[in-house]
Amino acid sequence: MSVQSPISSVNDFVVRFANVNGSGSASANELFARSILRHGVPVSPRNIFPSNIQGLPTWYEVRVTEDGHLGARGGVDMMVAMNPQTWDKDVASIEPGGYLFYDSTKPMPTSKFREDITVIGVPLTAITNSTYTDPRQRQLFKNIIYLGALCALLDLDPKVVEQLIGEQYKGKEKLLSSNVHALHLGRDWALQNLKCPIGLRVKKSDKVGDRIFVEGNSAAALGAVYGGATVCAWYPITPSSSVAEAFTSHCKKYRHDPETGKAKYAIVQGEDELASIGIVIGASWNGARAFTATSGPGISLMTEFIGLSYFAEIPAVIMNIQRAGPSTGMPTRTQQCDVIACAYASHGDTKHVLLFPEDPAEAFEFAAAAFDLAERLQTTIFLMLDLDIGMNHRLCRPLKWDDAKQYDRGKVMTAEMLEEGRDFGRYLDVDGDGIPYRTYPGTHPTKGSYFTRGTSRDRYARYSEEGAVYADNMQRLVRKFETAQDMVPRPLQANAAKPTKYGVLYFGSTSPAMDEAIGILEARGHQLDRMRIRAFPFHSSVASFIADHDFVYVVEQNRDAQLRQLIVNENGIDPVRLVPILHYDGTPITARFIANAIADHQDHLKVTPLRKAVT
Amino acid sequence: MTYIAKPKFHHPGLKKNELGYTHRDYEGKISTLCAGCGHDSITASIIEACYELSIEPHRVAKISGIGCSSKTPDYFLGNSHGFNSVHGRMPSVLTGANLANRDLIYLGVSGDGDSASIGFGQFAHSIRRAVNMTYIVENNGVYGLTKGQFSATADRGSKSKKGVTNTDNAIDLVAIALQLGATFVARSFSGDKTQLVPLIAAAIRHKGASFIDVISPCIAFNNHAGSTKSFDYVREHNDAVNRLDVLVGREPISVDYAPGTVQVVEQHDGTRLALRKLDADYDPHDRLGAQTFLQKHAAKGQIVTGLLYVDPDAEDLHTHLDTVETPLNTMDEKALCPGSAVLDKINASLR
Numbered sequence: 019m020s021v022q023s024p025i026s027s028v029n030d031f032v033v034r035f036a037n038v039n040g041s042g043s044a045s046a047n048e049l050f051a052r053s054i055l056r057h058g059v060p061v062s063p064r065n066i067f068p069s070n071i072q073g074l075p076t077w078y079e080v081r082v083t084e085d086g087h088l089g090a091r092g093g094v095d096m097m098v099a100m101n102p103q104t105w106d107k108d109v110a111s112i113e114p115g116g117y118l119f120y121d122s123t124k125p126m127p128t129s130k131f132r133e134d135i136t137v138i139g140v141p142l143t144a145i146t147n148s149t150y151t152d153p154r155q156r157q158l159f160k161n162i163i164y165l166g167a168l169c170a171l172l173d174l175d176p177k178v179v180e181q182l183i184g185e186q187y188k189g190k191e192k193l194l195s196s197n198v199h200a201l202h203l204g205r206d207w208a209l210q211n212l213k214c215p216i217g218l219r220v221k222k223s224d225k226v227g228d229r230i231f232v233e234g235n236s237a238a239a240l241g242a243v244y245g246g247a248t249v250c251a252w253y254p255i256t257p258s259s260s261v262a263e264a265f266t267s268h269c270k271k272y273r274h275d276p277e278t279g280k281a282k283y284a285i286v287q288g289e290d291e292l293a294s295i296g297i298v299i300g301a302s303w304n305g306a307r308a309f310t311a312t313s314g315p316g317i318s319l320m321t322e323f324i325g326l327s328y329f330a331e332i333p334a335v336i337m338n339i340q341r342a343g344p345s346t347g348m349p350t351r352t353q354q355c356d357v358i359a360c361a362y363a364s365h366g367d368t369k370h371v372l373l374f375p376e377d378p379a380e381a382f383e384f385a386a387a388a389f390d391l392a393e394r395l396q397t398t399i400f401l402m403l404d405l406d407i408g409m410n411h412r413l414c415r416p417l418k419w420d421d422a423k424q425y426d427r428g429k430v431m432t433a434e435m436l437e438e439g440r441d442f443g444r445y446l447d448v449d450g451d452g453i454p455y456r457t458y459p460g461t462h463p464t465k466g467s468y469f470t471r472g473t474s475r476d477r478y479a480r481y482s483e484e485g486a487v488y489a490d491n492m493q494r495l496v497r498k499f500e501t502a503q504d505m506v507p508r509p510l511q512a513n514a515a516k517p518t519k520y521g522v523l524y525f526g527s528t529s530p531a532m533d534e535a536i537g538i539l540e541a542r543g544h545q546l547d548r549m550r551i552r553a554f555p556f557h558s559s560v561a562s563f564i565a566d567h568d569f570v571y572v573v574e575q576n577r578d579a580q581l582r583q584l585i586v587n588e589n590g591i592d593p594v595r596l597v598p599i600l601h602y603d604g605t606p607i608t609a610r611f612i613a614n615a616i617a618d619h620q621d622h623l624k625v626t627p628l629r630k631a632v633t
Numbered sequence: 634m635t636y637i638a639k640p641k642f643h644h645p646g647l648k649k650n651e652l653g654y655t656h657r658d659y660e661g662k663i664s665t666l667c668a669g670c671g672h673d674s675i676t677a678s679i680i681e682a683c684y685e686l687s688i689e690p691h692r693v694a695k696i697s698g699i700g701c702s703s704k705t706p707d708y709f710l711g712n713s714h715g716f717n718s719v720h721g722r723m724p725s726v727l728t729g730a731n732l733a734n735r736d737l738i739y740l741g742v743s744g745d746g747d748s749a750s751i752g753f754g755q756f757a758h759s760i761r762r763a764v765n766m767t768y769i770v771e772n773n774g775v776y777g778l779t780k781g782q783f784s785a786t787a788d789r790g791s792k793s794k795k796g797v798t799n800t801d802n803a804i805d806l807v808a809i810a811l812q813l814g815a816t817f818v819a820r821s822f823s824g825d826k827t828q829l830v831p832l833i834a835a836a837i838r839h840k841g842a843s844f845i846d847v848i849s850p851c852i853a854f855n856n857h858a859g860s861t862k863s864f865d866y867v868r869e870h871n872d873a874v875n876r877l878d879v880l881v882g883r884e885p886i887s888v889d890y891a892p893g894t895v896q897v898v899e900q901h902d903g904t905r906l907a908l909r910k911l912d913a914d915y916d917p918h919d920r921l922g923a924q925t926f927l928q929k930h931a932a933k934g935q936i937v938t939g940l941l942y943v944d945p946d947a948e949d950l951h952t953h954l955d956t957v958e959t960p961l962n963t964m965d966e967k968a969l970c971p972g973s974a975v976l977d978k979i980n981a982s983l984r
Binding site for chain 1: 689690691692694711712714715717719722724725728729731737755757956957961965968970971972976979980983
């Protein structure tokens with residue numbers, strides 16, 4: 019066996035922290051990620067956590083990436099092994115030549131290590147216990163002490179970390195100084211007792227720019243604030259709860275009347291998802307902008323109301339932070355598995371608008387836009403995030419807002435319009451776009467009232483079971499869906515350097531891994547044009563993109579190739595031309611996975627010409 | 634039937650209320666329910682109450698679930714917006730509508746299947762949340778539209794039209810509403826309009842969660858011997874604790890009552906409720922007492938009706954959420970959007 023030399027890499031490696039949940043490690047780990055960002059080096063952190071509050075294993079992975087690859091990479095260069103429960107698995111997951119950082123207070127048998135990795139022991143418990151007596155302090159400061167040791171090992175500037183601690187504990191001097199003290203305890207011990215730095219190092223750079231570091235759920239909630247949502251009804255469910263919680267905290271800051279101090283919003287934690295969507299539908303029917311946030315099981319529960327929203331034409335915004343299904347599935351793992359469930363939610367013939375943001379910046383933009391779309395189209399708009407975008411901090415471009423922008427409240431007939439004698443038919447297609455006018459309750463004493471129902475009715479909202487009347491309405495709804503196609507965010511296309519017969523379609527959180535995979539594939543000689551789908555109904559350019567290529571890969575994070583199914587179904591595409599690339603184990607898709615899967619397929623496509631028999 | 638257009642002409646001398654509206658202005662389409670249905674009497678009582686209160690008809694939002702009772706909002710207040718929503722989900726739709734515009738009057742119409750079975754949870758939680766509404770359950774103990782199955786309010790031991798005896802215990806929605814903190818709780822009988830009209834009027838003027846359980850016999854499927862929701866049975870077992878007169882404005886109490894038998898309750902908006910006591914011991918301000926009273930009388934097979942509980946100082950969901958006085962649905966980007974300067978600061982805090 020050849021001796022494995024330790025990995026040597028500057029600003030390009032993966033550190034994974036193995037912790038026990040509930041141990042207070044999350045804030046120290048996040049501090050670590052932010053510290054590297056402050057060195058001007060992009061990072062992409064991910065929480066890998068159990069559906070549990072205390073005691074089970076949790077991991078925090080930080081990909082340090084000067085090149086700005088924000089997708090998960092796969093593999094671990096340095097393991098900070100703080101959890102004895104997962105020790106064996108954690109040690110086994112380290113790349114050959116990688117590093118193992120552990121608490122060496124208690125001696126470990128050599129059989130617990132590997133020969134091809136560098137083992138770094140720091141007596142964390144001993145250092146902690148000799149300094150602190152309070153058990154909770156011991157637990158929390160141990161995390162800061164290992165952060166201090168990592169500072170020395172990875173050559174981080176302690177001033178940067180100190181500054182971040184200063185920002186975090188601004189005004190809480192005691193906490194500030196004790197955290198800084200703990201940081202130096204760990205750093206000093208490492209400097210005095212270990213060879214610092216190791217092969218993995220952080221060097222100051224300028225690759226972060228003006229980008230921000232934010233969770234998708236928080237950005238989406240902020241989009242709802244900017245988009246004018248006033249009513250939010252929700253039921254707690256992982257991984258979506260932090261949307262409503264963030265909306266609450268944003269509203270507390272930005273939505274109180276400066277004079278009266280009163281709230282310009284109403285947030286209700288419903289008794290279940292049915293009540294949540296019911297409240298949204300009621301509020302939207304009455305002219306307020308309303309939304310709910312949920313995840314797969316919640317979508318299943320809401321489907322009856324979603325059908326009502328479609329058929330009675332009531333705006334609604336549903337943010338679906340997808341997690342691995344079916345059933346309870348893996349509540350704390352990511353997937354893009356509700357594409358079909360949302361596109362066709364509810365019984366009968368229904369179709370719904372889906373928006374697929376790639377990161378928090380788009381989550382903000384699309385969330386705000388969803389309210390305009392919902393009111394313009396008078397139907398449900400789904401904002402399809404997933405756990406990977408929603409619950410992880412992601413580096414993205416700064417959020418932008420145009421102050422000249424006015425909300426599009428859609429076709430609303432006012433008292434003045436009714437007074438002028440305008441013909442009001444609630445389901446009357448006056449403009450040929452399939453979108454009728456609506457009135458808000460209480461508009462006019464004698465004109466414009468109507469009875470909203472989920473049963474069939476004519477153009478003037480009168481109950482009807484006539485076949486022709488029903489079909490007329492259903493056809494208008496199709497027309498409306500066609501109108502939606504040109505209103506939703508268009509797909510974005512990027513062509514390969516050289517003309518190619520192959521293309522790739524992808525969406526949502528797959529984006530950073532896909533971008534990185536394109537580079538890997540190009541290096542291996544595979545040229546691919548790519549198109550990122552940002553909404554359903556699909557813009558006509560999706561069909562042309564497919565037509566322009568012999569084969570198109572459809573990369574997605576679910577088992578059944580749901581986006582591919584939707585494309586085949588809605589665009590009448592020959593399924594043979596759409597090659598599914600599927601990742602669905604609950605971990606975020608990686609560039610390595612995509613590149614390998616596509617390269618494999620490309621290799622199979624290579625035709626070895628048969629030699630003609632010469633007679 | 635609704636395909637028959639209701640004639641619009643009316644007697645020129647028809648009485649007008651304070652706002653100049655006639656009784657006809659509060660009517661809706663022609664009912665499609667069975668002739669003699671108790672629900673139609675409730676519809677008539679709602680029309681009467683709104684007329685007497687001089688409510689602008691279009692300022693009422695009528696919201697219902699699914700079922701015979703939930704069809705009725707089409708038959709009253711034809712100039713109001715109505716919403717025949719999803720089975721058992723009227724309370725959530727009403728809650729959302731109320732949050733969007735606190736200035737309208739919210740009338741929730743539901744049935745016993747809608748509120749005691751499929752929508753039991755939503756009924757309970759809307760009451761808990763103190764949504765400012767008048768929640769009327771048209772309670773016939775039976776699923777009418779699907780032809781006569783028992784509902785959850787059917788009494789144990791009562792017989793279906795097909796002769797089946799109900800073995801499940803009944804849910805008393807009034808008892809639940811009291812327990813969950815409704816601030817106006819009443820029960821009445823569709824056959825007793827003089828009792829029902831003022832109860833509806835008082836409930837509408839009540840700022841908070843008002844709940845009225847109206848026993849409303851289903852003449853098609855639950856009006857036979859052995860039923861405890863038939864006209865005959867309810868008349869025989871009706872135990873009214875009080876009679877109510879609703880006094881709007883400053884008019885003096887002119888009704889002729891024997892001294893000591895009238896209790897006047899003033900609600901937040903100035904409406905006075907004059908309660909004629911029929912049961913000398915009954916105190917409509919005693920929530921616990923009301924619960925005990927109900928249970929004792931139910932055990933004797935009596936149906937307690939009247940204004941069972943009222944808290945004149947009730948609060949509602951908007952008070953709890955401390956929302957602005959301006960209806961949320963009227964606010965535009967100027968009022969709601971924090972703007973780009975704030976966003977720049979937010980961006981800076983995320984670096």
